[in-house]
Amino acid sequence: MGAETFALAGPSGAGKSTLLRAVAGLTPGADVTVDGDDWTALPPERRSVGFVFQDYALFPHLTVRRNVEFAGPSGDLLERLRIANLADARPRELSGGERQRVALARALARRPRVLLLDEPLAALDPHTRDAVRGELRATLRELALPTIVVTHDYLDAAALADRVGVLVRGELVQEGTAEALIAGPSSPFVAEFAGACLLRGHARRDGDLTRVTLADGTEIASTDAATGDVAAVVYPWEVTLGPDQPTDSAQNHVVGRVTAVVPVANRVRVTVGAVTAEVTAASAARLALREGDEAFATWKAAGTRLIPL
Amino acid sequence: MRAAFAVCAAVAVAFLALPVVALFSRISPATLLAQLGEPAARDALVVSLKTNAIAQTLVLGIGTPAAHVLATRRFRGRDLVLTLVELPLVLPPAVAGVGLLAAFGRMGLLSTSVAFTQTAVVLAVAYVAAPFYIRTAVAAFEAVDATIVDAARTLGARPWRVFARVALPLAAGGLGAGAVLAFARGLGEFGATIMFAGSLQGVTQTLPLAIYAQFGRDFEVALALGALLAAFSFALLLAVKWLRFTSTPVFPFASSSSA
Numbered sequence: 001m002g003a004e005t006f007a008l009a010g011p012s013g014a015g016k017s018t019l020l021r022a023v024a025g026l027t028p029g030a031d032v033t034v035d036g037d038d039w040t041a042l043p044p045e046r047r048s049v050g051f052v053f054q055d056y057a058l059f060p061h062l063t064v065r066r067n068v069e070f071a072g073p074s075g076d077l078l079e080r081l082r083i084a085n086l087a088d089a090r091p092r093e094l095s096g097g098e099r100q101r102v103a104l105a106r107a108l109a110r111r112p113r114v115l116l117l118d119e120p121l122a123a124l125d126p127h128t129r130d131a132v133r134g135e136l137r138a139t140l141r142e143l144a145l146p147t148i149v150v151t152h153d154y155l156d157a158a159a160l161a162d163r164v165g166v167l168v169r170g171e172l173v174q175e176g177t178a179e180a181l182i183a184g185p186s187s188p189f190v191a192e193f194a195g196a197c198l199l200r201g202h203a204r205r206d207g208d209l210t211r212v213t214l215a216d217g218t219e220i221a222s223t224d225a226a227t228g229d230v231a232a233v234v235y236p237w238e239v240t241l242g243p244d245q246p247t248d249s250a251q252n253h254v255v256g257r258v259t260a261v262v263p264v265a266n267r268v269r270v271t272v273g274a275v276t277a278e279v280t281a282a283s284a285a286r287l288a289l290r291e292g293d294e295a296f297a298t299w300k301a302a303g304t305r306l307i308p309l
Numbered sequence: 310m311r312a313a314f315a316v317c318a319a320v321a322v323a324f325l326a327l328p329v330v331a332l333f334s335r336i337s338p339a340t341l342l343a344q345l346g347e348p349a350a351r352d353a354l355v356v357s358l359k360t361n362a363i364a365q366t367l368v369l370g371i372g373t374p375a376a377h378v379l380a381t382r383r384f385r386g387r388d389l390v391l392t393l394v395e396l397p398l399v400l401p402p403a404v405a406g407v408g409l410l411a412a413f414g415r416m417g418l419l420s421t422s423v424a425f426t427q428t429a430v431v432l433a434v435a436y437v438a439a440p441f442y443i444r445t446a447v448a449a450f451e452a453v454d455a456t457i458v459d460a461a462r463t464l465g466a467r468p469w470r471v472f473a474r475v476a477l478p479l480a481a482g483g484l485g486a487g488a489v490l491a492f493a494r495g496l497g498e499f500g501a502t503i504m505f506a507g508s509l510q511g512v513t514q515t516l517p518l519a520i521y522a523q524f525g526r527d528f529e530v531a532l533a534l535g536a537l538l539a540a541f542s543f544a545l546l547l548a549v550k551w552l553r554f555t556s557t558p559v560f561p562f563a564s565s566s567s568a
Binding site: 021024025026043044045046047049050051053055057058059060061070071072106107109110 | 454456457459460461462463464465466467474475478479
């Protein structure tokens with residue numbers, strides 16, 4: 001495999017961690033080949049992997065320096081991961097982000113051929129998570145090591161990896177760049193996992209357009225060609241909200257009651273009927289939408305993906 | 310109700326403390342120390358220390374790897390094996406003595422000539438003390454986070470290094486507590502020893518056996534030896550509490566791994 005970061009994303013129980021443990025040799029019995037070398041018969045200590053565990057699994061009885069040097073000489077790793085000032089601290093004295101950097105430094109001290117990260121952001125609180133995600137992304141770019149990241153969060157996968165594979169019940173259902181998966185999800189599951197809302201309906205061709213009749217009679221349009229039962233993929237960040245019916249015929253819209261208004265970082269997710277819109281906090285404030293209000297959710301007909309069911 | 314409960318607590322503590330207090334109050338500390346200089350007392354002290362030191366070395370040396378295997382491997386009949394290991398804890402000492410004779414006696418299963426020698430004392434002490442250590446050690450090794458052990462393996466440590474540098478230090482508090490408990494039990498061992506090794510002064514007569522031999526003959530020597538054992542046991546129990554208290558703390562973020 002090339003020196004790229006590959007994210008294995010999927011819901012809990014999809015077999016992501018099992019796959020990672022199999023590569024590391026912790027779950028025996030799986031055929032593992034890395035760059036033409038057969039690792040199948042090798043015990044974990046003879047496989048050249050840098051494994052960062054979900055809870056980091058630092059040695060609680062050793063200092064940061066001894067944790068890192070357990071695997072090999074620390075070289076400039078403490079400096080590179082900005083933990084040199086913590087060299088004599090014990091893991092229990094560290095913050096979540098610091099623990100993660102120690103775990104990464106320790107994995108790298110092994111001089112691994114492959115880096116394996118199991119839910120590297122899951123043990124962090126939401127506030128730390130955003131900052132650490134950015135740091136980790138920069139570190140992974142700099143390392144240029146073949147890396148597999150396992151995550152149940154599509155945003156983490158998209159942020160950290162060059163390519164994303166979606167794993168469902170032990171099967172790789174789609175693989176590509178994060179953008180490609182969002183632009184052309186192969187199944188309703190992938191679309192939903194990537195953050196889309198799905199509108200199920202019946203499609204028929206109408207000139208250059210496809211018109212989809214939803215269960216409640218609403219009709220939406222798409223530039224994708226399809227007939228029969230389909231799922232229309234609508235991403236929250238492509239949806240705008242308004243109190244009035246839009247007049248532009250190139251726009252799709254649904255009308256409904258606002259059922260949820262949830263702030264996420266500096267944006268607000270507003271659910272109108274079956275569609276969720278993600279708008280800036282400023283525009284949410286301007287609209288002053290509250291649960292129970294009637295609103296129109298609007299998005300472009302072009303770029304509305306249709307997945308045959 | 311609070312008053313009644315407090316009275317019960319006072320009665321219980323007084324009842325349990327009284328014999329120990331009596332041991333120390335019957336004769337003056339000076340006489341107590343002088344009695345320990347009696348030949349019978351000195352011989353018993355030497356026999357006890359020597360046999361217990363050898364027995365403890367065997368218990369720790371063989372028991373630690375054994376406990377690690379029992380804690381980390383899942384195999385058929387594991388519960389049965391663990392029960393067998395724990396059985397001497399509840400076995401009456403007389404049964405242990407008969408059993409040891411039936412196994413190692415001249416007419417026994419292995420028909421050896423160790424009965425009524427110092428080796429027999431070592432075997433009897435190891436037999437009754439080992440379960441205390443192994444049971445505590447199994448629990449201590451089981452409490453070591455499996456993910457941390459996995460991490461050590463992925464970092465290139467062979468099983469022996471994982472054991473020495475990770476499992477052993479993380480289980481150290483529990484292992485220490487188990488060792489002290491086993492030592493306390495071994496030092497007080499009486500029933501199995503008297504049946505399997507006899508009570509020959511200077512050879513197989515340990516401190517508890519000397520107390521029994523002396524109390525018809527010279528009650529003050531018996532008292533002095535009793536006081537010595539009581540003081541020693543008290544110190545050991547206190548050490549166990551201290552070891553438990555300072556043993557490896559519980560770690561945050563020790564959640565289960567994702568599926």
